[in-house]
Amino acid sequence: xxxxxxxxxxxxxxxxxxxxxxxxxxxxxxxxxxxxxxxxxxxxxxxxxxxxxxxxxxxxxxxxxxxxxxxxxxxxxxxxxxxxxxxxxxxxxxxxxxxxxxxxxxxxxxxxxxxxxxxxxxxxxxxxxxxxxxxxxxxxxxxxxxxxxxxxxxxxxxxxxxxxxxxxx
Amino acid sequence: xxxxxxxxxxxxxxxxxxxxxxxxxxxxxxxxxxxxxxxxxxxxxxxxxxxxxxxxxxxxxxxxxxxxxxxxxxxxxxxxxxxxxxxxxxxxxxxxxxxxxxxxxxxxxxxxxxxxxxxxxxxxxxxxxxxxxxxxxxxxxxxxxxxxxxxxxxx
Numbered sequence: 001x002x003x004x005x006x007x008x009x010x011x012x013x014x015x016x017x018x019x020x021x022x023x024x025x026x027x028x029x030x031x032x033x034x035x036x037x038x039x040x041x042x043x044x045x046x047x048x049x050x051x052x053x054x055x056x057x058x059x060x061x062x063x064x065x066x067x068x069x070x071x072x073x074x075x076x077x078x079x080x081x082x083x084x085x086x087x088x089x090x091x092x093x094x095x096x097x098x099x100x101x102x103x104x105x106x107x108x109x110x111x112x113x114x115x116x117x118x119x120x121x122x123x124x125x126x127x128x129x130x131x132x133x134x135x136x137x138x139x140x141x142x143x144x145x146x147x148x149x150x151x152x153x154x155x156x157x158x159x160x161x162x163x164x165x166x167x168x169x
Numbered sequence: 170x171x172x173x174x175x176x177x178x179x180x181x182x183x184x185x186x187x188x189x190x191x192x193x194x195x196x197x198x199x200x201x202x203x204x205x206x207x208x209x210x211x212x213x214x215x216x217x218x219x220x221x222x223x224x225x226x227x228x229x230x231x232x233x234x235x236x237x238x239x240x241x242x243x244x245x246x247x248x249x250x251x252x253x254x255x256x257x258x259x260x261x262x263x264x265x266x267x268x269x270x271x272x273x274x275x276x277x278x279x280x281x282x283x284x285x286x287x288x289x290x291x292x293x294x295x296x297x298x299x300x301x302x303x304x305x306x307x308x309x310x311x312x313x314x315x316x317x318x319x320x321x322x323x324x
Contacts, residue, residue, distance in 0.1 A: 001174050001175035027180075027319065028205060028319075055282075056282050056283055056285070057282055057285075058235050058236065058280075058281075058282060058284075058285040058286055058287045059235065059287065060233065060234065060235030060240055060287050060288075060289075067240045068235075068240060069234075069235030069236060069239050069240040069287075070235075071285060094205075094258075094260055094278075096205050096207040096258050096317070097207050097317060102256065102315070103256060103283075105207060105256050105257070105258035105280060105281075105282055106258070106280075106282070107258055107260060107278050107280045109278065109289075123235075123278065123287050123288075123289055124280075124287060125258070125279075125280030125281055125282045125285075125286060125287035126280070126282040127255075127256060127281075127282030127283045158175050158205075158321070159177060160177050160180035160205075160317075160319035160321075161177035161180060162177065162178070162179050162180065163176070163177065163178045163179070163196070163322075165178075165194055165196050166178040166179040166192055166193070166194055166195050166196065166320060167179065167192070167193045167194050168179040168180070168181040168190065168191065168192050168193075168318065168320065169181070169190070169191055169193075
C-alpha cells in the first residue's frame with residue numbers, strides 16, 4: 001500500500017475534500033477519513049470524477065437503537081455538530097480496479113462517535129456506473145456545512161502483482 | 170522506515186470462465202492475508218471458501234446483511250458471499266493465517282451495489298494448521314471472464 005496524499009482541514013474549515021489527478025498506476029484505491037461537520041448533519045456525499053454517472057447503493061445502518069437496510073445514498077461518514085465535542089467519524093472506502101474499463105464497485109465502512117445512544121455504524125455496497133478511470137474523489141459536507149478543522153482524509157494506492165512464490169489458478 | 174503493508178503475492182484476471190480460483194504455496198512470512206475479489210458469475214450462486222483443500226465441516230460464522238429483502242443477521246457454514254451476475258466486490262482478511270496454535274478468523278466484506286446487497290461476516294476455520302492455500306469456488310455456474318482476484322500479505 002502506498003500513500004498518495006493526505007488532506008488536513010485547517011482553521012477555516014472546508015466544504016469539500018478532493019483528491020484530484022489520481023494516477024492510474026495502481027490497482028485499487030483506499031480512502032481513510034476522519035470527518036466532523038460544522039452543522040448538525042452526519043451525512044456527506046461521495047463523488048467520483050466531480051460529477052456524472054449513476055450511483056446505486058445498498059446501505060446497512062445501525063443507529064444504536066435500530067437497524068435498517070436501504071438504497072439511500074446518504075453516507076454517514078461524519079460526526080455532526082450535535083455529537084460529543086472533539087469526536088470525528090471514521091470511514092474507510094475501498095475501490096477495486098478503479099482505473100479499469102468496467103463500472104466501479106466500492107465498499108465503505110463507517111462509524112460516528114457520540115457519548116450517547118445515537119451513533120451510526122454503516123456498511124455500504126456501491127456501484128458507480130461510469131466506465132472511465134477514477135481520477136478524482138470528492139468528499140462533500142452536506143447541509144451547507146463545512147468539514148471542521150482537524151478533519152482529514154488520506155488516499156492510498158494498492159498494486160496487485162506477484163511475489164514469485166505464491167501460485168494462483 | 171515504515172513497515173511495508175499490502176505486499177502483493179499473486180493476482181489473476183480470468184481469461185476464461187472458471188468455477189474455482191485457488192491461491193497456493195502461500196508463504197508463512199506475513200501476519201494476515203487480504204484477498205480482494207472483483208467478479209461476476211454466470212448465474213446467481215454462492216461462493217465457498219476453502220483453506221488448505223479442507224472440505225470438512227470446519228467452517229462456521231456469523232453475518233449481517235442488507236438487501237432488497239431487508240436487514241438480517243444469522244449464522245453460516247461454508248459459503249461467504251452470494252454471487253450475482255452483476256459486479257461483486259468482496260474483501261477478505263484472514264487473521265494470523267500462518268499461526269499453528271489457533272483457529273483462523275476471517276473477516277469478510279461483501280458488496281454488490283447493482284443488485285443491492287451488502288454484508289459483513291466473521292468466520293472461523295477450526296484448524297490450527299497454517300494456511301498455505303485459499304480456494305474460492307462457486308456452487309453453481311462459473312465465475313466470469315474479466316473477474317479479478319488479488320492476494321496480499323500484511324505485516
